[in-house]
Amino acid sequence: MSGQDDGKERYIWRNPLSVWLDQGGNDEVPTIRVPDPKTVWEKNTAYKVTTHKVGRFKYYHKWANHGERLWNRLRWWPTRRSVLLIRGLYNRKTLKAEKLIVDKRPIYWALALLFLALAPLGFPESLQNTLLTAGAIFGIFAAINVCWTLIIGTASIFSLASYAVVGVAAFLTSWLSINYGLPWWLLPPIGMVIGLVFGSIIAAPAMRLDGFYYALLTLGLNELCRVYFITSKEFGSASGGLYGADSYISDQWAPYTQSLAAYYGGFMLLVAALFLFRFINGKRLGRILRMAPEKREAFAEATGVDYRRARITIFLLTSVALGFIGGFYAAHYRGVTFSIFGFDTVLLGLAMLTIGGIGRAEGAVLGTLIVVMLDKVLVTLGPFRHILIGLIMLFVVLFLNNGLYGMKKQFRAWRDKKKGEWRSTRTEKGGEALPEEATEIDDKDELYHRRFDKMQRDYLKGLVCDEVIEEHRRKPLGQHSEALERLLLHFRRAPQVDKYAIHREGFGGPHKIVAFSGNRGTSPRLVEDREYATIEEAYHGVFMRRVNDLMES
């Protein structure tokens, strides 16, 4: 039990009844002062979590609103699609009408594209040429990657042959342009046809193979294309590629105009690819496939979704787009080199997708921006820039679930997990119901009783000490000090089930402690073999058992 220096205030209690002669209690005993029961209540109900002023609430800016303006939305003519998804609501405190922009992505896209469109005005003089060239490359590669993310993300076909489609279209259109003198504006449409044909050929195995078998197969196909084009004489095995196709950038223009035309050409291609992404991923085909993600195809099929057809359709549409990009590539660079088929190109492309996050247009664009900037602008770093790109890719893959754009979701999931962990560390379980249990219990009175009982027991535990026990041992009956009186009142209120009682075996026999069963007709059970000579000793034995039970609860 407790020692002398346990923070309890001790004093000598005098029995107020002793003036009326012997009333059965102690006359004078040392005991402790009873603390205020409110202290336990306050300690139990206190909010013990450290709180910070910043970041406690979600903060969204609310725009002022008028009741009728909510219906007066800006829409894309001639459809009924609204430009921004806006929700009207009333402020809970002030009851003012407010507007909340639910999806801000269109705003961010518009700002980012505006920035890209105006960026050439702000390029520094010394880096102008490098940045314009890199910008054109960025536009073309971002367009390819947006299409690729449609295949990998939306259609869930893990194809690594996207650059092969672009390369084949570029090579064939350059060859046609060089040998038959086709004008530049014919190259992209011809590329589309080539893309469709090549896409149909590589789509055939995709219907049977799944997942990574297909990925490895397409990796091989890419290598096959590389070896075929490198070894064939018509496609310039000697000169390292094809040159001399017609281009939309005229030779007669000033070099700066040429670079500028190349930049905006790439930019327009990117915008077109983004529209394609929006119209496939955000409309019927994309929605069908959101119903049938990986490993849940069977469910989608059972509900009548023909996901295979949708996937192949997306694959073919995207191959056509990739063929278009191939034709554009040939018209942009006046030809094409073998590096488009290289393993490094596929690797860098995959790095772009993974860094940004697969399955999102913004991920593809941001990843391309990062990789192209590292690869083309920091040329002075030499081979280190590829090492840097590889390390960024490795970092992203190791620590992020779905690229940079998956960070928000991942962070929220992590924060919720931590919240749960912290809450579980500060929840005390002493007979009190946890919030999740409480919803299962119908009798709410029971919850309050358990809560009260827990605090009551916490309070009474603080009263048990050597003095109180000694006081009870000396005189179990009669008037007691307040601390002992409170303990005894609690013990007396115990329910009948397992309540202790004293049993005497015949007149003059020893006393034993039994416990009631709580059922009529079931005899009490003996709780210990110990025998007490006198009834006072037995009273004290029952008291000690109850004190033990209290301290262990």
Add this chain to the structure above:
Amino acid sequence: MNIEFILINAIIVACIYGLVAVAVSITWSSLGLINLSYGFIFSFAGYGAYVTSKMISDHPVWVTSAGILTGAVGGILICAAVFIPLHDKPNFTIRGMTATLAISLVGSQVLLWWFGPRAKSLPEVFGFWKISIFDIVLTSDKIGIVVCSIVMLAVVLLWMKSSRRGLEIRAMMMNPHAASIVGIGIRSTGFYVMAVTGAMAGLSAVLLSQTYYISPFSGLVPLIKGVSIALCGGLGSVQGAVIAAIILGITEALTANVLGGQYVLITQFLVIITILIIRPRGIAGILDKAREQ
């Protein structure tokens, strides 16, 4: 060109690429990791053998064991960098594959920066001698390559069949979840698997360098060929990989003889695609639903 000569070449190439294919296959089926960094391990082991031959001794035993050892070290490195942190994370398969690709990107660039772009050659491991059977002249390196790769494969298969660790690996192949429940350490098994498969890639690097040179990107072709053979044979099946290696070797020999060298890859891929369309899980296709994650 006579058919025997091409056939023997095809068998030799199939032996070397077969080692990589079996390595890819074992890694996939036991760890669920598509390791596309065998190309890097291949070059890494080649350079390890090269450095040993220059620095320590160019005795064949030294060179070969150095290649095998650096291959195993490369495998362990990749296990520690990719498999250990990623194996219990969401999207493990795709992230594991991407991470191995990232490692091969970084690794080849580091090799390029350290050793320079010039190709290196290894000393002749098998000496210079010839043997003639039925008018076919077999040179020492050809016999050595075939014997070495078959011995390596046999040793690995025997180890997997008879040892305690091999039992653990086979249990992981059948059901990784159940294997971890009965007390097989996924991480320690990962290290064994990656070390052994890395050693196989290392040996194939030493063997292939008898014919070709070592360069930072020389691992790409063996990787692509190995992966194709493993695909065709069915990922996870050693027998399937062996059969596929023989089929693809014969295809290569016949194509080179009948149509010409530049059509080799085309016919090979046509054969692979045909086989995969008929049996989507490869020739063996035993692990139909065993490895889902």
